[in-house]
Structure formats: structure tokens, C-alpha cells
Amino acid sequence: MADSAQAQKLVYLVTGGCGFLGEHVVRMLLQREPRLGELRVFDRHLGPWLEELKTGPVRVTAIQGDVTEAHEVAAAVAGAHVVIHTAGLVDVFGRASPETIHEVNVQGTRNVIEACVQTGTQFLVYTSSMEVVGPNTKGHPFYRGNEDTLYEAVHRHPYPCSKALAERLVLEANGREVHGGLPLVTCALRPTGIYGEGHQIMRDFYRQGLRLGGWLFRAIPASVEHGRVYVGNVAWMHVLAARELERRAALMGGQVYFCYDGSPYKSYEDFNMEFLGPCGLQLVGARPLLPYWVLVFVAALNALLQWLLRPLVLYAPLLNPYTLAVANTTFTVSTDKAQRHFGYEPLFSWEDSRTRTILWVQAAGSSAQ
Ligand SMILES: NC(=O)C1=CN([C@@H]2O[C@H](COP(=O)(O)OP(=O)(O)OC[C@H]3O[C@@H](n4cnc5c(N)ncnc54)[C@H](O)[C@@H]3O)[C@@H](O)[C@H]2O)C=CC1
Numbered sequence: 001m002a003d004s005a006q007a008q009k010l011v012y013l014v015t016g017g018c019g020f021l022g023e024h025v026v027r028m029l030l031q032r033e034p035r036l037g038e039l040r041v042f043d044r045h046l047g048p049w050l051e052e053l054k055t056g057p058v059r060v061t062a063i064q065g066d067v068t069e070a071h072e073v074a075a076a077v078a079g080a081h082v083v084i085h086t087a088g089l090v091d092v093f094g095r096a097s098p099e100t101i102h103e104v105n106v107q108g109t110r111n112v113i114e115a116c117v118q119t120g121t122q123f124l125v126y127t128s129s130m131e132v133v134g135p136n137t138k139g140h141p142f143y144r145g146n147e148d149t150l151y152e153a154v155h156r157h158p159y160p161c162s163k164a165l166a167e168r169l170v171l172e173a174n175g176r177e178v179h180g181g182l183p184l185v186t187c188a189l190r191p192t193g194i195y196g197e198g199h200q201i202m203r204d205f206y207r208q209g210l211r212l213g214g215w216l217f218r219a220i221p222a223s224v225e226h227g228r229v230y231v232g233n234v235a236w237m238h239v240l241a242a243r244e245l246e247r248r249a250a251l252m253g254g255q256v257y258f259c260y261d262g263s264p265y266k267s268y269e270d271f272n273m274e275f276l277g278p279c280g281l282q283l284v285g286a287r288p289l290l291p292y293w294v295l296v297f298v299a300a301l302n303a304l305l306q307w308l309l310r311p312l313v314l315y316a317p318l319l320n321p322y323t324l325a326v327a328n329t330t331f332t333v334s335t336d337k338a339q340r341h342f343g344y345e346p347l348f349s350w351e352d353s354r355t356r357t358i359l360w361v362q363a364a365g366s367s368a369q
């Protein structure tokens, strides 16, 4: 993007733009990216809400497409100045096959990179994940670590494996020559557990609590810290990284950044209660009500049932060996790398993030009645 970018209106492409995070990125770009001339929203499933965005000054182009189809990606990328690649299969519940997860998350990312190179798009921001780092299969805690913390990243599950490989592809692509002779500049953002308006797992917990008469039962010790970050701040970090990637290419190119904000360090269940409590639910037990080995047994039983029932019906409960292991292992980040490298500061305070999420849960829950 030459110096004339200040006058020149830019074309952004957001893949996965109709997802939980993607929608917030789309709306944040429209609200806070003054250079935006056209916003392309690429997703396998387009949301009806996109129509309301087409009445503003920015041209919003909805593209129904599949990142595993290289030609569809190339057509969407052609002419874009910036690509924010959030599309992915976020599946740790066994809903999709390992092959499908790899095809979408790895081959889909490879297709985005090659499309940038072939069509001359210079700037690519990739939505990676904390799971690229951990928790590892050995259950080692990652306690308030940062991007430089030494940690044995060992994965077996298809999802973290796919995210780690995709991130590596993006970072290795930094500096490749794109069509026109300029270098590709890439970076990867690693959110921890994202929460906020549109978080389906939070909605599922709320509905589960309503079905159980307002009670949720503690399964994980309160001492196990699990990093969480508000979706609006994750979206803001994407917008800012995309904006600064040109000016600070030498510093940011090929770098990874954890996504962080002022959200408190709590266990996954206690953190959820920050929102579910004000919505009328109560978490039973100061400590787990069941011994860990019982949870391990139930998780294994769920995995066996999923395998047995697969030919007939998809059985994909929240509790499986992987989700239990992740929930039961401390993983929190404490870093300021994004602040140092591109001036990121959370846009939403913890109090504001909490209020917005509570209001959404209440609305989502009432629609469930
Ligand atoms: N939800 C979370 O806690 C975290 C998510 N992430 C990452 O953030 C990104 C977005 O995640 P979420 O918004 O939570 O997931 P999501 O499932 O709500 O959104 C993903 C979007 O990608 C689209 N998509 C999936 N396969 C596609 C394909 N083949 N072609 C085109 N579009 C496709 C989906 O239709 C969906 O709109 C993912 O890359 C995920 O790995 C990273 C850390 C935490």
C-alpha cells in the first residue's frame, strides 16, 4: 500500500467473516478503519445480517465460498490490499473428521497464502490460537506466559495440530515475493479462549443450567487458571495489526502475538459464572463434586459412544478426553508484545466486556425459552 494509501481507499478481505470472531472483525473494520473502501466478507455460510451493512459508505461484498477451493479463494483475494484470515473449523468435540479439520485449517490457509502471492496482496493477518502452544498432551501448566516463554508444545488432537501447522505456513510465507515484486508481510494472532456476544459454548452452558433448574456443577478446580479474552478486543487487535503491518513490516512481519486484555484470570467455569451468575445460574461446589477419575471415565465413555453412534447420529458432548484435559490445565498469558510492536491497547475494559456479554447471554437465553 503506497503512501497514497491515505487518499487511496483500501480493499480488505475477511475470511470466516460470518463466524463468532469474524462478525466482530467485520463490524470493527466498518466502525474503525477509515481507509476502508471495500470490505469483502468470505464465508461458507453467509449471515443475513450482512444485508444491513450494505447501506453504509463502504462497499460490502458478501462472497459465499470455501477456503478449501483454491480458485474461489484466489477470486476473492484478487485486488485486496489486506487479508484477515479467520476462517477455520473450530472443532474439539469430534463433529468433523481429522481430515476435514486439516483440509480447512491447513489447506485452506495454504490457499489463502498462495492467493496473496499470485494476485499481489501484500498483507496477511492470520487468526491462530493459544492452542498452537498448549496445553500440551503432558498437562504442563502455562502460567502467565508470553510469546517468548519456553514451553513443550506437544499435540495429538487434530485441531491444535492444524492450527500449529497453519500458523507455521503463515509465518514462513513472510517475505515471499508476491505478484508485482513486493514482499508478503504476515503475522499471526493467538487468542486464548474468546468470549462475548455470539459465543455459542457460553450460550450452551446457560441453556444447560436452565434445564438443570438454574444449577451448574463444578467439574474443574477453581485453582486452574484459564486465559480468556473478549471478542471485541480480539477484533480490535486484528484491525490494528492489519493497519500497522505496512508501516511496521520490518518489526511485525513473521511475528506472533497473543491476544490479551483485562479479563481476570479464573478457572473456565468460574469465569463463565461472571456472566451466568448475573443471569440467574449458580455453580454448585467450592471444589469439584466428582473425583477427577470419574470425569476421566465419563469423558472416555463419551468418546466411545461418539465412535459407536457415528454411523447413526452425531453424539458430540462438551466433555471428552481432550476438553477435559484442556479445561483442567492452567493456561494463561501475560504479555505486552502487541502493545510494544503496534500500539495495541484493549478497546473494551473488563467491566464493559462483562456487561456486553451478560446482556447477550440474557437475550440468547430468553430466546431459548
Ligand atoms: N473461539 C475461540 O475461543 C477461539 C478461536 N480461535 C480461532 O478464531 C477463528 C474463528 O473462530 P470462531 O469465530 O470461534 O469460529 P466460528 O466457527 O464461529 O467461525 C469460523 C467461520 O469460518 C467459516 N468457515 C469454516 N470453514 C470454512 C470454509 N471451508 N470456507 C469458508 N469459511 C469457512 C465458518 O462458516 C464460520 O463462519 C478460528 O480460526 C479459530 O481457530 C482462536 C482462539 C480461540
Ligand SMILES: CC(C)[C@@H](O)CC[C@@H](C)[C@H]1CC[C@H]2[C@@H]3[C@H](O)CC4=CC(=O)CC[C@]4(C)[C@H]3CC[C@]12C
Pocket (backbone or CB within 6 Å): 090, 092, 128, 129, 130, 131, 192, 193, 194, 201, 219, 220, 226, 268, 269, 318, 319, 322, 323, 324, 326, 327
Ligand atoms: C465439561 C467441563 C470439563 C467443561 O469445563 C469443559 C469446558 C470446555 C468445553 C472448554 C474448556 C477450555 C475450552 C477451549 C479453550 O478456551 C481453548 C480454545 C481455543 C481455540 O482455539 C478454540 C476453542 C478452544 C479449544 C476452547 C474450546 C472449549 C473448551 C475446551
